[in-house]
Amino acid sequence: MGGKSLLKRLLLTAAALTVGTTAGFANDLSGMSWDQIVSQAKEEGKVTWYVWHLKDDLRRAIQSFEEEYGIDVVIPEGTDTGNNEKLLAERNRETGDIDVFAASSDAFQTLDASALFSPLTMLPEDDGRVSEFGGLDGGDYIRAYWGNQTGIAYDPAQVDETALPQTPEEIAQYWDAYPNKFGFNYQNGGSGPSFYQNVLRVISGKDFSNGEVTDEKVSALQSGFDFFNEHAENYLITTSNSDSITRISDGELAMAPAWEDHLSGLQKRGQVRKDIKFYIPEMGMNGGGNGVAIPRNAENPAAAAVFINWLTSPETQTAFNRDFGTAPMNEAADDSFALVPAAQRKFRAEWAAQPFQNKVADLFIDNVIFER
Amino acid sequence: MTMSKLNKVLMISLLVICTLWLVVPFTMAVLWSLVDPSQPWTADKLLPPAMSFYRWIDMWQNSSLKSALFTSYALAPSAAVLCLLLAAPTAFALGRFKFPGREVAKTLCLLPLVVPPFITSIFFSSVLFQLGFTGWRFGAILFAHAVLFLPYAIRILTVSFEQVRQEHIDAARDLGASHWARFRVAYLPALKPGIFAALLIVFIQSIEEFAIAFIVGSPSIVTIPTLLFSALGQDFVRPNAAVLSLILVVPNVILMLVLEWLLKSANPTLSSGKG
Numbered sequence: 001m002g003g004k005s006l007l008k009r010l011l012l013t014a015a016a017l018t019v020g021t022t023a024g025f026a027n028d029l030s031g032m033s034w035d036q037i038v039s040q041a042k043e044e045g046k047v048t049w050y051v052w053h054l055k056d057d058l059r060r061a062i063q064s065f066e067e068e069y070g071i072d073v074v075i076p077e078g079t080d081t082g083n084n085e086k087l088l089a090e091r092n093r094e095t096g097d098i099d100v101f102a103a104s105s106d107a108f109q110t111l112d113a114s115a116l117f118s119p120l121t122m123l124p125e126d127d128g129r130v131s132e133f134g135g136l137d138g139g140d141y142i143r144a145y146w147g148n149q150t151g152i153a154y155d156p157a158q159v160d161e162t163a164l165p166q167t168p169e170e171i172a173q174y175w176d177a178y179p180n181k182f183g184f185n186y187q188n189g190g191s192g193p194s195f196y197q198n199v200l201r202v203i204s205g206k207d208f209s210n211g212e213v214t215d216e217k218v219s220a221l222q223s224g225f226d227f228f229n230e231h232a233e234n235y236l237i238t239t240s241n242s243d244s245i246t247r248i249s250d251g252e253l254a255m256a257p258a259w260e261d262h263l264s265g266l267q268k269r270g271q272v273r274k275d276i277k278f279y280i281p282e283m284g285m286n287g288g289g290n291g292v293a294i295p296r297n298a299e300n301p302a303a304a305a306v307f308i309n310w311l312t313s314p315e316t317q318t319a320f321n322r323d324f325g326t327a328p329m330n331e332a333a334d335d336s337f338a339l340v341p342a343a344q345r346k347f348r349a350e351w352a353a354q355p356f357q358n359k360v361a362d363l364f365i366d367n368v369i370f371e372r
Numbered sequence: 373m374t375m376s377k378l379n380k381v382l383m384i385s386l387l388v389i390c391t392l393w394l395v396v397p398f399t400m401a402v403l404w405s406l407v408d409p410s411q412p413w414t415a416d417k418l419l420p421p422a423m424s425f426y427r428w429i430d431m432w433q434n435s436s437l438k439s440a441l442f443t444s445y446a447l448a449p450s451a452a453v454l455c456l457l458l459a460a461p462t463a464f465a466l467g468r469f470k471f472p473g474r475e476v477a478k479t480l481c482l483l484p485l486v487v488p489p490f491i492t493s494i495f496f497s498s499v500l501f502q503l504g505f506t507g508w509r510f511g512a513i514l515f516a517h518a519v520l521f522l523p524y525a526i527r528i529l530t531v532s533f534e535q536v537r538q539e540h541i542d543a544a545r546d547l548g549a550s551h552w553a554r555f556r557v558a559y560l561p562a563l564k565p566g567i568f569a570a571l572l573i574v575f576i577q578s579i580e581e582f583a584i585a586f587i588v589g590s591p592s593i594v595t596i597p598t599l600l601f602s603a604l605g606q607d608f609v610r611p612n613a614a615v616l617s618l619i620l621v622v623p624n625v626i627l628m629l630v631l632e633w634l635l636k637s638a639n640p641t642l643s644s645g646k647g
């Protein structure tokens with residue numbers, strides 16, 4: 001390649017990057033019947049799934065898909081931010097490396113779904129599939145495959161299971177009766193934030209589903225901050241989701257907010273005691289989730305569609321509930337294997353809308369954490 | 373207490389502290405690596421209740437450890453050498469020639485280091501994709517690392533080139549030395565510490581670089597940082613992390629010994645003729 005033509009290519013590249021084109025790609029499945037898509041998927045023979053969590057376990061979980069369809073699933077090593085960066089860096093490649101992209105609802109909110117992903121309208125009709133989760137509306141582009149739930153993990157050896165605290169008042173009574181046996185994190189994971197935000201929501205009596213930050217809503221939070229400050233001597237602050245659970249397992253704490261799937265995973269991998277239990281208090285705690293989408297320049301779009309169809313099916317969602325303790329993301333799925341009885345699911349709350357959620361977090365740190 | 377006694381006491385305390393410094397973390401890592409998945413090791417137990425080599429066998433067989441080790445330890449030295457070769461002409465010009473704006477040019481060479489890595493990695497990888505470098509992913513990462521870490525190599529080598537003494541070059545020339553002989557006797561002794569330092573810094577930068585190696589290399593090429601971030605981040609499993617760190621210690625100890633030997637052989641005071 002001559003120097004001039006290299007320079008020309010570099011300039012063209014820079015121009016293309018600046019404009020950020022999303023040219024049409026030759027992997028359009030529209031107009032094909034589902035049977036045609038399945039047979040094309042089998043010809044493609046492979047699907048690369050960029051997923052950022054529990055990769056080792058998911059590699060085992062997808063074996064039934066590989067056996068059923070004869071399509072190999074590759075789950076590369078990687079991280080959540082790494083996957084996001086790769087998705088953005090490759091958006092203008094004609095054919096990218098990512099066939100199916102997984103991310104949390106939070107991460108999807110930072111991405112322009114219609115520019116990056118193909119619509120999933122080719123999937124067979126299934127009303128049970130979920131596109132709205134964790135405050136995200138995935139529209140035609142994103143489907144949830146992993147539901148998770150925050151709640152309170154407890155050590156049954158130390159806690160009376162018949163009198164689990166359900167409301168902020170009962171929790172405060174527990175704090176006073178058993179000082180320093182309850183801990184929660186305010187950073188490094190969402191379990192603690194879910195706890196204190198719901199306490200603040202209940203005590204303030206305000207609607208958090210509207211993201212607007214108003215003086216009235218902000219001043220209503222003060223009663224909640226006072227609640228935490230009055231009892232500050234009797235609860236602990238932990239450093240992360242994992243720290244909370246580990247300290248229950250070690251016997252130091254008796255109760256701490258946790259993610260249901262996280263606790264279940266740690267128990268299955270032998271990291272914490274298997275007798276630790278979990279419940280969702282009646283005051284409500286937040287649910288969250290991960291979704292999948294197909295990048296516009298996926299190399300194996302048909303295999304990706306067939307994989308997503310399998311991943312979000314009632315059968316797979318039932319299996320995930322059994323193996324990982326997730327909240328099923330298909331309404332027809334069976335969730336009887338979860339750590340919590342199905343009846344408790346009605347206490348699932350949604351995350352406060354942004355930017356109010358961040359405002360609450362900042363204020364909580366200023367008014368409660370820094371006051372300790 | 374006499375001086376010799378005090379020295380002895382201090383020496384023994386130092387040895388004890390150093391031994392503890394090494395022994396305690398390593399013992400913990402070895403014990404954690406032996407924790408069997410059937411029973412967790414909680415704080416109330418001095419030793420793991422069930423021990424086995426399950427994690428070692430599992431990590432060695434089922435993770436990308438082997439290929440990651442091979443890729444990273446092939447990539448980093450190659451990137452270091454390539455980067456050195458690319459940096460040498462610029463460093464020679466900046467170190468040996470006087471021209472207006474030389475100091476500005478030196479500063480400009482360092483500017484890429486202040487751009488946040490997130491920006492560099494996305495855009496540089498995107499440029500590599502657009503240039504069609506993806507056919508040979510290893511080559512693309514090698515090229516990227518050699519180019520990205522040029523500022524370090526240029527800066528270090530420039531200082532080395534500045535330290536080459538003109539009278540050594542002149543004397544060699546007067547004695548009829550050829551180009552190569554002049555380089556060997558006048559330049560090389562002064563450059564040696566800089567060459568080793570540059571190789572080392574680029575080696576370290578390359579072996580710990582994650583973003584570009586991941587964006588360009590994934591899914592077929594896995595490097596050690598990709599594996600580490602993947603295993604030690606979201607899905608942190610302490611026993612597996614212990615296995616991974618213990619395995620990675622081995623090449624690092626070997627490298628440290630080689631480095632120690634190299635730096636001894638590159639004593640600048642010996643080469644400059646000044647004690």
